[in-house]
Amino acid sequence: MKISLNSMQGLCQRYGCLDNLVPEGVDNLVTKIGAQLGEIEDITYVKNQYDKAVIVHVVSVEKHPNADKLHVCMVDDGGRTPEVSRSQDKTVQVVCGAPNVRAGMLAVWLPPGATVPDSYSKDPFVLEARELRGVISNGMLASPKELALGDKHDGILEVNDDGIAKPGMMFGDAYELTDDVQIDIENKMFTHRPDCFGFLGVAREMAGIQGLTFKSPDWYTPDAAIAEPETDTLALELRNELPSLVQRFMLLPMRDVQVGASPVWLQVELAKVGVKSINNIVDYTNFFMLETGQPLHAYDYDKVKALSGGDGAVIEVRNPRDNERIKLLNGKEIDPRQEAIMIATDKALIGVGGVMGGSETEVDENTKNIILEVGTFDMYSVRRTSMEHGLFTDAVTRFNKGQSPLQNRAVLAKVVDEIRKFAGGKVAGPVIDDNQAEGRQWVHPPVPVTADFINARLGFSLSPEDIKVILEHVEFQVAIEGNKLSVT
Incomplete structure (x- = not known):
């Protein structure tokens, strides 16, 4: 997981997460990361x-x-x-x-x-x-x-x-490169922490190991408001045939986007962590994937419509049909395995779910209208498809860890706002949200634990109050009753 300290600092200040992520200097933070988070594979001082x-x-x-x-x-x-x-x-x-x-x-x-x-x-x-x-x-x-x-x-x-x-x-x-320090943290540290495949999650952990209190951005909430339609509607239909493998799948059409080169600051932010700039639409989706850990994809609406059988665009989540092939964004053409999660129209394949989009519907300089996708794909299915076809992408890395469907709405809302501001796009239809968890009550049951239980495993001697402070720094809620803690 590659991070830029200047980018992390900027993120925290921009969103009001905390004022200073590096209060004791870079060397001290690097030492704490290596001791308390995971092995540091490389450090780059960008100045020269x-x-x-x-x-x-x-x-x-x-x-x-x-x-x-x-x-x-x-x-x-x-x-x-x-x-x-x-x-x-x-x-x-x-x-x-x-x-x-x-x-x-x-x-x-x-x-x-x-x-x-x-x-x-x-x-x-x-x-x-x-x-x-x-x-x-x-x-x-x-x-x-x-x-x-x-x-x-x-x-x-x-x-x-x-x-x-x-x-x-x-x-x-x-563009804040002169004094930047880029750190590559070994991925194994984050294997069971899908939130830490986004900068927000890493910043939260970095705050915690330094005794700093972290606060998630105000926009990062499961019930985030998505902009209402503001122009003529683009007809769009979703059919999810794989609800057990795709827990949540969200689509939103936008009209009159201005596709071009990204602003230089955005190109620089992506380059700091090894992501290539494509165009402003693709770059914004990648930028917020890096910040949150939630991959997104953008389709050219008119290309999807041309591959659909009706008057509007149809997107299906399904398995491939006999003899269906797809040419991917990287130029590779594959025969997807029969059990693969595919994104398709009613007539053709347009993407491999959670892996990579297809070249026939890519966003390019001629694109005027787009469809934004935010999905949650079964981690085991994504992994099998990725391994079988040798497709290893940033999306695969994140879906392999099991991303939470609770963040999809917040991420979509944020990307829509950015495209409206900086690429001239207008929301051209209501959000389509196929949410298999809808109607369920998302409950975070308190976890009971004692200070003795924690100390026996850490080799420390922490009081319940010490433990409470540490956990509250990283946004847990803790109640104490004697030697017992209730953590939510």
């Missing part, structure tokens, strides 16, 4: 990877005199790198071949002497001022791939006008 990357304003772009596909750009770094050769107006000349470079944009400049971040931990590539077809280029304007933010290298990174970045700022400072 981005130490020379600068946000610049592209002042002008002219055609290269000797190359059709190159441009001669003048960039303003706010004087951040004084040792670099400059024109009379204090701008710096950089040759760039990216098709999306244009005057007025903000970009990331790697000056002479900078190491390309993507090469930092492999075979470091240090830039220098060099001649490109007869014109001097002082370093380069960087693509997302060169900045280790994903695989996209067909254009330079466009730094959004998000109020964070300004010309002359160091890229690492703007």
Whole structure:
């Protein structure tokens, strides 16, 4: 489980979980994690990877005199790198071949002497001022791939006008990379803790081992309010034929989404923990999976509708039919096993439940309408399907642990709100919630235990009051009667 301390700190402050997750310094926290949570496999201090990357304003772009596909750009770094050769107006000349470079944009400049971040931990590539077809280029304007933010290298990174970045700022400072520490905790520690496959769960445990009181976000509640329909309805039908294997399956259609590159802060947040940026819709679903441990999926509504037999989109949860195949998002085509949980229309397969979506309904730059899915899939079925087809995804890792259906509504509500705010989407129908637990009363019975029982197993000498404080730090409720505790 890879975490970024800056991201964890930001999460806690953003949601009001606690003020400071690292009150005694990084070294002290790392020691406590290793002693009380689990083995630390790796620690990365990010500072040097981005130490020379600068946000610049592209002042002008002219055609290269000797190359059709190159441009001669003048960039303003706010004087951040004084040792670099400059024109009379204090701008710096950089040759760039990216098709999306244009005057007025903000970009990331790697000056002479900078190491390309993507090469930092492999075979470091240090830039220098060099001649490109007869014109001097002082370093380069960087693509997302060169900045280790994903695989996209067909254009330079466009730094959004998000109020964070300004010309002359160091890229690492703007996006909280300069002082970040990334920790990889061995997964076995969390084997029976599905909540700890989300940052909220890990932050709760980190608070507990430091004697800090953690509070879950206000939005993280089983009865979270989901935005009501606000535009013309998109017809959508759900049929769950596997209720014993899919305890809860939620769908929500959205209209008029604007699919494009994610804001840079989101690309950075994903890259910190090794997740590649795809587009803003997919990235938001991945971001909240990382925060909560609950995987989500987004389908292109119109593609699903085209594969359905009626006037609207039909989604079925079922086993595969004879001779049905599916091409997945990773390009692999499979014949699913007969018992596999499949997501389908009434005519075709569109996903492997809890594992991976199909390529025919993926969200891309042409997508206008989407369907959001939040499901709870049987952990044993997901594991068998994953092993049989060699499909190991972030979703599989989490569903393998048995995610709780109680968090589905909260996660869906949060993602819907984010897409409405930042991708222009409008809710285009009521939430469809096939909840096999509906009507049951979810009861958390108190667990009776004595201080003697706990001390005998820990080798400690804790009073009932000590135990009460420790458990309350991680959101348990504890009542004491003599030497006995009742824990909820």
